[in-house]
Amino acid sequence: MTSVSAHLRPSGASPASPAPAPAATAWGRWSAAWTKQAATLTGRPDASVTVTPADSGPPGFSYPATAQIQVDADLIADPAIADPRRPGHRSKVPVAYGVLLHECAHVIHSQWDPPPTVAPVVREAALLLEESRIERRYRDTRPRDRRWLRSAVTSIIDPADTPTDTLWSAAYGAGLLLARVDARILYSADVREARRAIATVLGRKLIRGLRAVWREAHTVGDTDTTRMIELGERWCRLLGIDPTISPGLPADDATTSAIAAAISGALDTILHNPADTPEPASDSSRPHGPGIHVDTDTPITWAERDARDAERHAANRLTALLRRARHREPARTREPSAAPPGRLRTGAAVTLAAQRAAGAIPTAQPWQRTVRRPVPDPELTVGILIDASGSMEDFAKPMSSAAWIVAHAATRAGATSATLAYGDRITVLIPPGRRPTTVRDMRADAGTERFVEACAEADRLLHLSTPGTGRLLVVVSDGHYVNPDESQATITRLHHTGCAVLWLAPDNKGWPPRVYDDTTTITVGDPTTCINLIGQAAIDALTRA
Template identity: 50%
Template sequence: MPHPRTHLQPDTTTSGVADPAWQDWSTAWTRHVPVLTGRTDLTVTVAPGAGGGAPACFYPDTGRIEVDASHIGAPDVANPRRAGHKKLVPTAYGLLVHEAAHAAHSQWRTPPGTPPVVASVAEVLEESRIEYRQRSRRRADRRWLRHTVTTLLDPGDAPVDDLWHAGHLAGLLLARVDARIITAKDIRGVRAAVTAILGRKRLLQLRDVWRQAHTVDDTDAEAMIDLAWRWCRVLGINPDQQPDTPVPDPGVFAGRLAQALTDYLAHAAGLTPSEYQARQITARFSVPATWTRRDPTDGERAAARHLAARLRRARTHHPEPDTRPSVIPPGRLRTRHAITAKAQIAAGTIPTATPWQRRAALPPPKPTLHLGVVVDVSFSMHPYAAPMSSAAWILAHAARSSDAIAATIAFGSDVTLLIGPRQRPTHVQEMRTFGGSSTFIDAVKLADELLQLRQPGRLRMLAVVSDGDLYDIPAAQRLVSALHRAGCAVLWLRPADLDGHTFTDTTTLLVADPVQAIGHIADAAVTALEQA
């Protein structure tokens, strides 16, 4: 069950370790925090790793605010004694304001004996309540609080599409709209996903709860706990019984809540969902330092040019009759456009109307091929490491030259994003085979994130090079079948000399020579374009 970092429990932790490099920030913000809170008994610690595992935290028993310095960067990025420094570190300063809001307004404690479920709900309600109170007292602080919302969220806040998590997301985001911290436009997608799961009536009931919470006095613990009990009743949860934490099915792609939350985080970062995911993925799935790089050979360069030419030809395979407008004859006269052209000439302007329509043989519009290549680098796949390293480089270069989008992902004991979409690598990454193949599911989900393999209206294909001897075959099959139902073709290349599992809803080919795998993937890509 997800919950925010608690700000309402007694301080059972030791003081964060101070970092001398950040002492100026700690001193400056300690002097500044009375302006934000009206309290003179608070201290602020800024240091790497401060915050007790959260971006920032307030410990009420000791009157201490901690802010993780990672949200600032380097100590010399700004002078914390100058008023203008907050513009250079808006997220970190927003975290300070958020914790200051807790210090000023979280003056109640959870009563002993309160069920953990109820306490968790009260903490969610408290997040938007204290920001609402801070904004009401210091209107300019809204600007900084907006910067913190994304840091106080986690993509894991919405692991499954159920009532509890839909309510949790509503309490974290939709409640902040009524607190006037973020706008309805900011979370339009989240509201749609939450409404689809909760229903409009139940969501309105929850909204009434958090709006009442915004009016609760800073010391009224009884009112906050009563509202938390009411929240549980609206969701049909027994507050006296800890709800089971649902374990997401590994064989199921991300649900509506998770996707909506990702879209919101992307919007807040000023990125498209694809750009945001690519940034997150690059940080999570970097190429291991143990893999070596080399320059591509002349043969690989030639193969990339040859494949690019084949893909370009496939995109314009058969010219088809069509019509196009024209300013001059021959063709069929379009009366309305002819009248418009005459009017433009009479007015002394350059005519833009096109009175004629002529026949022409045009190449049919071809969709862009989205090709994901997932390569097994477990120990048993050693003979395929070298040719598939070469294939990854060839496919990436051919795709960039032919309006295709390709990504290559290696999976074994870990997942590695070898080449991302629209990348043109300068070197060939030599894959290293070792360990097992436990991360196939993560690799397929990563390919889906990068290429939107389940999105209709586009030409999609997933090519898998593996013996099929995977850790969780039933879950892997559910993912493959989900792609198949969504219209994404799945090509599975299995080594002929290795025992393994054959998956349904795939086109499975037994490959005797590892080098053949490159040709099979290229042939399938060309065929998909020609038949589109």
């Protein structure tokens, strides 16, 4: 759902997705139940749904020609959360169910194929318009399903983080979000911040022109390829792109085709003195630093870059996992009441009648009702430590990627987070309360690693050893230290206070990482593929709180 082209396939394409998961797998009963649901919704007896972890792929995609649908199991997290055969399960997994309905809408209404001769930029624009068009058509026949579609859109496409750095990306954000208001999927309040940011880049006149295009798209029939392509061309011309000669997306926006995988917005309030934080450089390829340092040895340096699509997708999925981990259902309590609604208690009713007959002040409460009271979500604190010693040189970039994914997701999920790097010295890269806007590829060239001191500094900033909240320490390192016994003692002390320790180690076949007790250790080749395990570690941390 975060990338238009990722889950709308031309109806003539051969499906490459796997067959529905067998009933024996953990997600088998979800696949079976949702296959029946999809067959009913689409009117296609051949419809099939596969619920399976998508790794770094989109949260959902479909093949309208064969009615095959795949939904990312990470949006559900726990297959035992509900019985998918019962209607009530939808409220337990509103985002995943909304993705299912979105893909069903594609199966029903995406019956046109962009010809191969169409310029890629026009195809991209037309498929963008298709997103709100099919949801509008679906809502016209099933208006009560709006809540699920809205839940999916607002959770997967964060309106507050809509990219507006270029004309194309701002227009793309408008097509994904503002168009869904006219499609009556989102409310105006859902996109207030996004609308303001988009209007700053596009201006009201251009937004009115684009709006006319998507509103016309909402009236196009399901098989009218010609008209959809014409609307895609109009969209491009409004943005100053010649659709007759453009070979593809504008060069500056090649990474924005998955625009709904939202990038970071404005920085949150920084809890430390802004003068002590790293200054951004105009050249993202040169080393950055120093940050907030604990000592005066050789500083740790890094190069900044924008997050890649796979990293953004992974951060989005981890954000959803962390939000679900923190969420608590309202508590149900039974309370007596003097008046309905509720269940009548016969004994109390008799007592009340007797009190009234005797002229006494009535005190009996003959009714009993169930009251739902909100339970505050537990607090979650996440500390991230990055090893910048020389032994990490070959793995510094993927490990830096893993650290960004965790830090970005933690702050978006409402957790308190801080990121530190340690080598000859300790550097606070991201102070508590600040969201990382770029990936900082560390230069792992330090002569040693001050892990114990880094843990102490993280504890000082985040109170990791203080019980009462969910606490998770994520260490990105191979674990080969000068003083491993001291490191183990530090880990054990944190563990005994209830702080979970997740260890992300590089996949080095030649020199396997050192594994410490009282940690959950994950060997990482591609950081975007271990999100489920990171999310489960956060859930375990909250369970201990």
